[in-house]
Amino acid sequence: MKINNLSFKYEKNGDQILNNFQLEVNKQETICFVGPSGSGKSTVLRLIAGLEVPLSGEIFIAGRTVVNDQVFIPPEKRKVGMVFQDYALFPHLNVAENISFGLGKISKIDKSRKVNEMLDLINLNGFANRYPHQLSGGQQQRIALARTLAPNPRLLLLDEPFSNLDESLRDEIRKELKNIIKQIGITTILVSHDQADADFMADRKIFIYS
């Protein structure tokens, strides 16, 4: 993954958030953006995912240009997985339906096999028929992770993964998350305002200031 000269401005207030931002991430590497809120670290994630359009600059993922002056690959075609800060689990779908949401057109059997595989991975077997509002915060986060990983993305983006969790759970969940990432061996970018998270999770830290 590579970012060249990325600049971004919010349409609403016209604030320039990023100016000629550069970044290169190696395969299977986990990096963490650290910085105060409002510094634009989440914006970089949204730009990589394709949820925002940059003012200028280029982004490459796995050797493919996803955005530059001429090209714009929409988010659904980028094969980038993103776990949102408040998880955004679909409240009208149960856990199994949430996890299989991104799987595309495959047979029912394949689908349920994949769902079970993911539930195994996150240690939540037996939760397939629950609805999101029946789950705890930590469980919701793991389901969101499973949903993101199910379609085999080439890049995993985690937006403030620990901010909505109890302090007591934090250590455990950090450990679990790190295990899963390493187990799959996926390239990961995460965003946090907490130095400790970054120290624990990341191979490399990037500091962003406004």
Next chain:
Amino acid sequence: MQLSDKLKKQSIGWLLISSLIIILLLIPNINILLNLFTDTSENWQHIKKYLLMDYIKNSLILIISTGLLTALIGTLLAWLIAAYEFPGRAFLSWALLLPLAIPPYIGAYTYAGLFSYTGPFQVLLRKRFGLVVNQQYFDFMTMRGAIFIYTIFLFPYVYLLAKSFLAKQSASLVEISCLLGKSATSIFFKVILPVSRGIIVAGASLVMLEVLNDYGVVKYFGIPTFSTAIFKTWFGMGDLTSAVRLAAIAMGVIFILLYLEKLLRGGRQYSYSTSQIRPLKRKKLTGGSKYFATMFSFSIFGLGFIIPVGQLLYWSYLSDGSKWGNLLEYSTGSILTGLLAATLVIIAAIIVANTVRINSGILSNLFARITMLGYSIPGAVIAVGILVFLLQVDQFISWLMQPFAIEINMFLTTSLVMLFFAYLIRFLGIGFNAVNSGYQKIGTKFFEASRTLGKSVTATFFKVDLPMIKPAVLSGFLLVFIEVMKELPLTLILRPFNFNTLATRAFEYAADEMIYRAADLSLILIFCCTIAILLVNQLRKGREDASEN
């Protein structure tokens, strides 16, 4: 961002269809509004000299009083229903929407009839007790009477919006206020009213537009207002231009009022820091306050529904009955028209609302505003714009078909197509507001999550957005259905040959001063709307239960 860049971000199909809808909506309005730029006529001077001040005064009194009263009653009831548990609450929760099923002019006839010299009340006093009362105290046809009629039959607009808003959004605020030791009254005035101000104003502005454009009540009560003036000028003086000018002033007045409100609010837009939406837990009322809540809600329901329906039933009993065949014909005509029109309007509203949500820019802001245009102009005036536009389209079609020796003459303007087109223009704003509030409630995160999971805008719409905004879509559908069922000016002017609805027939009887004969039709109309309200309520409740268990 350049436009081309912007287009990268979203699916262009949605934008194109929305633009088409907006353009279709604009053309007939522009046709009419162009009248504003012609020179003032001699009629205009006459109107200005003799009529304008009176009309402005009366309209302002009506609009402002009704706006404030509906806001107060609507919010108060919404708050009682959303936050408290008391006897009859479950029933009242949907029953308080029912006054919406009664067209204000029918309500005006029933109340004036009830208290008139020949009405059941005075007849009873005279015959039973030999009492002849001073007519002055039983005169319903006054400014106060009109304000009462509008308030009692239109407050559900505010109630409907405020109720769902409060039930879903206010939980944490209320809990915190309770913890801070605030009393129920001070929570209502210090927290609930300010926080829901935006949504109350949205509801009240619908009410105000409805009052401004209503002709039936003020005509019957003899109160000269803007709409009287518009018709007097247009038909009495044959001067459409001046009539449009009056309509524009009226719209201006509304916009000034809304702008003033915004200024007072200091441009603050309350939004929520938390994304976790929790339903409000209802508090059980005890003792006196329990009975007060029940009594208050029931008396509003009684005034807005039971009394007028009772009077209609009495009239229906007095009249020698209508033919069932006719009633059936009018009912099916009304219901099918209502269903079809509401479907059409809601589909268009969803498309525009989805586009507006994805594109956050000047263009979509503009789109959102334009949808209300059709609702802001008096129906009869807009009807002319639609007729002129579709006549041109018709002529274009027959010109197009000429080389093929196919004769399609006046296809649009002599069929129901024209009417449906008119309903679309008039009620798109109502549908849009409902759908848009649904979108605002869910925000963009689910949409974005779905996109990163490999679903396109359209796939996301069907799999994620639509199921999630279903309650909003349903209430939008319901509102539009009821509006179409009650609609008069457009239906009267633009309908094809031999087409009757419950509303048009009831209106014709009322216009012929045969209000008794209108009773059966009005009752069926009210019954259909009641069923619709009940149905949507059931669907909604089913959904809530499903997601809670």
Next chain:
Amino acid sequence: MKKLLVMIMLGVMVGSFTGGILAAGEVNLYTNRHYDADQKIYEQFTAKTGIKVNVLKGDSDELIERLAREGESSKADLLITADAGRLHRAMVRGLLQSVNSDILTKNVPVNLRDQDNKWFGLTMRGRVIVYAKDRVNPEELSSYQSLTDAKWQDKILVRSSSNIYNQSLLASLISIYGEEWAKNWAAGIVKNMARRPKGNDRAQATAVAAGIGDIAIMNTYYLGKMLNSDNPAEVEVAESVGIYFPSQAEAGTHINISGIGLSKYSPNKANAIKLMEYLSSAEAQSSFANANYEYPVNPEVEPSPLLKSWGEFKTQQINLTELGIYNEQAVRIFNKVGWQ
């Protein structure tokens, strides 16, 4: 369930589209009359001639506006309005054409039709005075003008000036006595009003019975309707008031008509004339007039027993075209003198 709904909707769609294509052997009517009895008369006409009558009901002004906007491509053959002034307006806007029919000229008296035979009256009503039998001696009443006498101060009930019947009444007075006279008259009535104008014609009679005022100005047929009302209390009201035909010693009582005109671009002209002739015929006239307790225009046809019991009266002899000519002036006078 869903499928059924979709099917029904599709059915309606198709129906509405095909509804746009009208077959031959028809006549298309824009009418301001909504009486159930009218529909029966059209059915009788269809039974007799095989010509189907398609009806579009609406407010007369709005129908005229629609007709005007449709122009050459209009499907409308005939226009019926409940006021001569409206027919005149349609004529002035060039929406009507002359009809040469001996039957029509024979059946409709000359002052109840247009000079160029562009419209014809079908039914007739008077705008009369109604008084409280127990408080008013009919000998105190005389002309429209006498209503402005000081003795009627706070006694007169009349509806709003936005109503066409009041506009036509004033227009007839302008035509007979001139604008200045009419303006003074209107101002005099405003001075004598018992209350701000409100309600419809029936409400004025009711207000007389209730004692709010002593006399009301209203159309004859509303009294007929009240006497035949579904509500017994209303019948009582109607029986408590007397009817008086004003200005018998002068220009006569103001009358107005429901009338019909042939649209300029009528696509089914022959059928349309047949319907016009039928409506003026002895056969249709009595039911067409009785539908609304009105007087037939055809001199060969007797009015209903109720109307006959009110006696014969002298009518204003102006051509009813004048009602249209002076309508706008009338509206302006009302505005100036503050007749709401």
